[in-house]
Amino acid sequence: MQFPESWLREFCNPPLTTQQLADTLTMAGLEVEELEPVAPAFSDIVVGEIKEAVQHPDAxxxxxxxxxxxxxxxxxIVCGAPNARVGIKVPCAMVGAELPPGEDGKPFKIKIGKLRGVESYGMLCSAKELKLADDHGGLLELPADAPLGQNIREYLNLDDTLFTLKLTPNLAHNLSVYGIAREVSALTGAALRPLSFPVAAVGTQDKLPVKIEATDLCGRFSGRIIRNVNTKARTPQWMVDRLARCGQRSVAPLVDISNYVMFELGRPSHIFDLDKIHGGLHVRWGKVGEQLKLLNGNTITIDDFLKVGVIADDKEIESLAGIMGGDATAVSDDTRNIYVEAAFWWPKAVAGRSRHFNFSTDAGHRFERGVDPQHTVEHIERITQLVLEICGTPETVCGAMDDQKPNMPDARQVTLRVARAAKVIGMPLTQQQCYDALTGLGLPTEQGDGVLTVTAPSFRFDINLEEDLIEEVARMIGYENLPTSKPLAPISPKLRAENRRGQYEVRHLLAGLGYQETINFSFVEEKWEQELAGNPNPIKLLNPIASHLSVMRSSLIGSLLQVLKFNVDRKASRVRVFEIGRVFLRDESVEESDTTVKGFSQPMRVAGLAYGPANTLQWSASENGKIDFFDVKGDVQALLAPLDATFEPAEHPAMHPGRCARVLQGGRAIGFVGELHPRWRQSWDLAQAPVLFELELDAVLARKVPVFQSVAKHQAVERDIAVVVAENVTHAAVMDAIHSGAPQGMLRSAVLFDVFRPKAGSSGGLADGEKSLAIRLALGSDTAALADADIESAVQGILQSLTDKTGARLR
Structure with missing residues (x-):
């Protein structure tokens, strides 16, 4: 919200300097974002009139x-401006005057000079030379009644300051100069000038038929016909200047009047060309497929995605309710008869509509926050007054006021407990302090025993709860006056269970394994979800930040592949990245709570990707092979340690069907590890296949509680065995058989250290479809040294278990 200080002081003029006024507003929650002078510094420039203008003899x-x-x-004075002519009044810089600084930052001083042999005693100025405007259209022409010799700063009110406020959405009542003046009066105690709305003389009882068909859209609709206006009149300079200082360009007198009243009183309104309206007006919800060409030149089509309010005549829609008028009924220089409309639109009926059509307006900005429904008639009288002053003619006739109130908002009563306010604000408060603060803001308040009851006025849509009133009391006291005190509260540290580790430990572990962390968007391309995650029904976004990022991810794999592609395209030969992030799944079992959304599960996952050489280039390695499945499998095992993980063949939409494994922990599936599917490798244009993993974060965070165990007193015994098993027998099945066949407490460890498969054309003592596994067994006892008979018995028990459970035979 931008406005000039002088306009504010017309309504309320406290004994404060400009900076003090800005500080007062900021400390009351109306942050003054910027203070800027209306014009730069210059001096000795006065109003002058050209009495004679003749051609220069040599130019x-x-x-x-x-x-x-x-x-x-x-x-x-010698002048080169094209509009220098007899009779106009212009700014004249006297000898000794200083003009605004130029590009070098230094002021320009006027001296007596000679131009082509003719002496010049001053300079006639343009708006650009005074830095009042960017265009250089010649001399700045002043009104004919400008007093000769008056300082131009005084005449144009250039010793003024532009205030720019950064308002929060709940302060819609401050989206006008009068609304801010009302706040200043409450904050400083300075008198607030009461508003007066002279009632225009009614010359005709003509009314435009208006039918309100949607009372949930429009709660009040007021309007008046005005005939025989002069739309070719010129907007007064004072109004043009005020609009410019509010950031609004002057367009035409009727449009300027409507905008002026909006900035003055916070009331958006609309002026129709009466002769372009077919029949009467209908206030209703738009129908799917209806089109409207707006004043900004855009043509919008109403769809079934969002209900949109419109004002229509008997033939077509003419305006977007509370947002923008239509081009078909816009006023122009040929307009003679007008219809002035001011309405109350329900905020929820306007909110989001501008964004739906990809534009925003001052009217929509105000209506979606709430505009006072009580003074539509008075504000039309104010508009009428200005229309008569600026565009009136002897034939101008005002019609009778038409005011319909089908659905006005009810007054809300909110109770404030003084003790509660003191506790929340954190300082002692009396009931009188609270009463004075609320009544100063114009809030009707009744006192009780330690309780104040406020009836929210029609212009305060933000007052609904006790906390809203507490905020108002705090604002009026001034945030700078609130005491600074340290909070006193019992502190109980939240300790993590011993069988859990933190996310940072997981991050440090992965970083130690050579992976770098990435952070990616939670919304991804729909194609990734369908192809890489196998999710045909992803969760779609209603308002995506980009057209291709349209769904929520159910897997982290797509994000990591995009990171890989970005790096590979920039000649990175070795990439290892990971991400810890949330995924989003449909789950009807999830109930609504403070941390959950009904019907949607949002678990955390950890995923990693490795690409390129297994190791960085180093002098001690004669050969650096490419990363493979077993490298990343080892990383997953290190990540889950000290808990043991098992792996079983599986299929995943993003992974190679023969080089993919499901990761299990305690018999429960917690994720996948595998090589990227060849078709995705080809579609992503990768020179080799990366290896990926994705695990449930909760499973990764789990760990064993350390248990004390004494050091063994007796040395362990190692025995190597080689067994022949079928090709389809897994390592996990072999290890399960070994542990189940060993005597209780005797097997310290079992490690597979060699796998033998015969070369083509040579049996090697094995049949087709067989492999030989060499396993080192470590046996020991905590009570006594093992005898040969004990060792042999243990080995035979293990071999028998292998035979029974896996069909193995000793090689």
Whole structure:
């Protein structure tokens, strides 16, 4: 919200400097984002009138002017402006005057000079030279009644300051100069000038038929016909200046009047060309397929995604309710008869509609936050007053006021407990302090025993709860006056269970394994979900930040592949990345709570990707092979340690069907590890296949509680065995058979250290479809040294178990 200080002080003029006023507003929650002077510094520039303008004898583009500045003599000034002519009043810089600084930052001082042999005693100025505007359209022409010799800063009110406020959404009542003046009056105690709305003389009882068909859209609709107006009139300079200082360009008198009242009182309104309306007006919800060309030139089509309110006539829609008017009924220089409309639109009926059509307006910004429904008639009287002053003619006739109130909002009563306010604000408060703060803001308040009951006025849509009133009390006291005190509260540390580790430990472990962390968006391409995650029904976003990032991810794999592709395209030969992030799944069993959304599960996962050489280039390695499945499998085992994980063949939409394994922990599936599927490798244009893993984070965070165990007193005995098993027998099955066949407490460890498969054309003592596994067994006892008979018995028991459970035979 931008406005000039002088306009604010017309309504409320506290005895404060500009900076003090800005500080007061900021400390009351109305943050002053910027203070900027209306015009840069310059001096000795006055109003002058050109009395004579003749051609320069030696220059085609120069004129020698005689200028009256209210002094005893006319000044001789040479000027090259194309509009320098007799009779106009312009800014005149006297000898000794300083103009605004140029590009070098230094002010320009006017001296007596000679231009092509003719002496010049001053300079006639353009708006650009005074840095009042960017365009250089010649001299700045002033109104004919400008007093000669008056300082131009005083005449144009250039010793003014522009305030720019950064308002929060709940402060919609401050989206007008009068609304801010009301706040200043409450904060400083300065008198607030009451508003007066003179009632225009009614010359005709004509009314435009208006039917409100959607009362959940429009709660009040007021309007008036005004005939025989002069739309070719010129907007007064004072109004043009005020609009410009509010950041609004002057368009045409009727449009300027509507905008002026909006900035003055916070009331958006609309003026129709009455002769372009077919029949009457209908206030209703738009129908799917209806189109409207707006004042900004855009043509919008109403769809079934969001209900949109419209004002229509008997033939077509003419306006987007509370947002923008239509081009078909816009006023123009040919307009003679107008219809002035001011309405109350329910905030929920306007909110989001501008964004739906990819534009925003000042009217929509105000209506979606709430505009006072009580003063539509008075504000139309204010608009009428300005129309008559600026565009009125002897034939101008005002119609009777038409005011319909089908669904006005009810007044809300909110109770404030003084003790509660003191506790929340953190300082002692009296009931009188609270009463004075609330009544100063114009809030009707009744007192009880330690309780205040406030009836929220029609312009305060933000007052619904006791906390809203507490905030108002705190604002009026001033945030800078609140005491600074340290909070006192019992502190009980939240200790993590011993069988859990933190996410940072997982991050450090992966970083130690050579992986680098990435952070990616939770919304991804729908194609990734369908192809890489095998999710045909992903969760779609209603308002994606980009058209291709349209769904929520159910897997981290797509994000990691994009990171890989980004790096490979930039000639990275070795990439190892990981991400810890949330995925989003449909799950009807999830109930609504403070941390969950009904019907959606949001578990955390950890995923990693390895690509390129297994190791970085080093002098001690004669050969550096490519990363493979077993390298990443080892990383997964290290990540889950000290808990043991088992792996079984599986299929995953993103992974190679023969080089993919499901990761199990305690018999429960917790994720996948595998090589990227060849078709995705080809579609992503990768020179080799990366190896990926994705695990449930909760399973990774689990760990064993350390248990004390004494050091063995007796040395362990190692025995190597080689067994022949079928090719389809897994390592996990072999280890399960060994552990189940060993005597209780005797087997310290079992490690597979060799796998033998015969070469093509040579049996090696094995049949087709067989392999030989060499396993080292470590046997020991905590009570006594093992005898040969004990060792042999243990080995035979293990071999028998292998035979029974896996069909193995001793090689």
């Amino acid at each position: 085609d583009r120069l004129r020698v002017c005689k200028v009256d500045v209210g002094g005893p003599e006319l000044l001789n």
